[in-house]
Amino acid sequence: MLEIDHLALDFLRYRGLWQREAVPCLRDVSLSLVRGEVHAVVGASGAGKSLMAQAIIGLLPGNARLRGELRLDGAPLDAPRQAALRGKRLALIPQSLAALDPLVRSHRQVTWAAQRAGVSAPRAAAERALTEVGMVGDSARRYPHQLSGGMARRVLLAMATAGEADWLIADEPSVGLDPAHRDGVLDQLRRLADAGKGVLLITHDLRHALSVADRVTVFHAGTTLETAPADAFQGRGKALASGYARALWRALPDNDFARPPVHEVAPLA
Numbered sequence: 001m002l003e004i005d006h007l008a009l010d011f012l013r014y015r016g017l018w019q020r021e022a023v024p025c026l027r028d029v030s031l032s033l034v035r036g037e038v039h040a041v042v043g044a045s046g047a048g049k050s051l052m053a054q055a056i057i058g059l060l061p062g063n064a065r066l067r068g069e070l071r072l073d074g075a076p077l078d079a080p081r082q083a084a085l086r087g088k089r090l091a092l093i094p095q096s097l098a099a100l101d102p103l104v105r106s107h108r109q110v111t112w113a114a115q116r117a118g119v120s121a122p123r124a125a126a127e128r129a130l131t132e133v134g135m136v137g138d139s140a141r142r143y144p145h146q147l148s149g150g151m152a153r154r155v156l157l158a159m160a161t162a163g164e165a166d167w168l169i170a171d172e173p174s175v176g177l178d179p180a181h182r183d184g185v186l187d188q189l190r191r192l193a194d195a196g197k198g199v200l201l202i203t204h205d206l207r208h209a210l211s212v213a214d215r216v217t218v219f220h221a222g223t224t225l226e227t228a229p230a231d232a233f234q235g236r237g238k239a240l241a242s243g244y245a246r247a248l249w250r251a252l253p254d255n256d257f258a259r260p261p262v263h264e265v266a267p268l269a
């Protein structure tokens, strides 16, 4: 089990020449991932979802101050353990396409990821991972600048899966993809969970989350408001505990199409 327990995060920044102040970005984030599940985290832009992903994997900027606790299989997931497990047992599909190395062909980057993870036949693992995301033949040999945004995102997914990690943190893995490829990516995450991996799917799109997730955590202004089973999102949302989660659900076109709750987002104090 991968547990995130009351995580809070501030950024330290200079105010004037001498004074430093802490800018809060995560206030209270708790959720637990289990193997075999797709756990979606849904929330508006700027809510802190990517910071949570970076905190789990241990790749926060140096001026970040983190509180709270991360645990993996009951033991603290501290910085040395994150460094030891990153890319091996714990993989991230980053939100930013800039994570690709501009000077290296796609298939080589995927092979390196498999090598770093220590799999026994990295080339074959890379080939499999690229085929799985539909990058075959010439397209897999391109440099990042020769890829479309959606292709680059699929290469990042292949890099994360080539190492056969047990836990996969997918930060907006289907953004910018056409519907067929988007569904392909979501199906793949589902299959990985069905094969016993733990998958955290970060997305701002509740509909996409509900199409694959077992459980959904609703994230708002640096706080996890509630975690609900996917089937709690039905009807008028009476099974949901928070007004914000209900509002997100009812804002979907198939429901009331109520005004999206984005205007109600309170600034972080």
Ligand SMILES: Nc1ncnc2c1ncn2[C@@H]1O[C@H](COP(=O)(O)OP(=O)(O)OP(=O)(O)O)[C@@H](O)[C@H]1O
Pocket (backbone or CB within 6 Å): 011, 025, 043, 044, 045, 046, 047, 048, 049, 050, 051, 052, 061, 095, 204
């Ligand atoms: N390195 C940083 N230094 C200072 N503030 C940061 C830094 N990274 C992120 N933030 C701030 O933290 C907040 C949360 O950012 P984050 O990227 O986690 O949001 P998000 O929920 O992933 O949004 P999106 O859906 O747009 O990806 C934002 O207000 C952002 O400006």
Ligand code: NI
Pocket (backbone or CB within 6 Å): 049, 050, 051, 095, 171
């Ligand atoms: Ni993000």
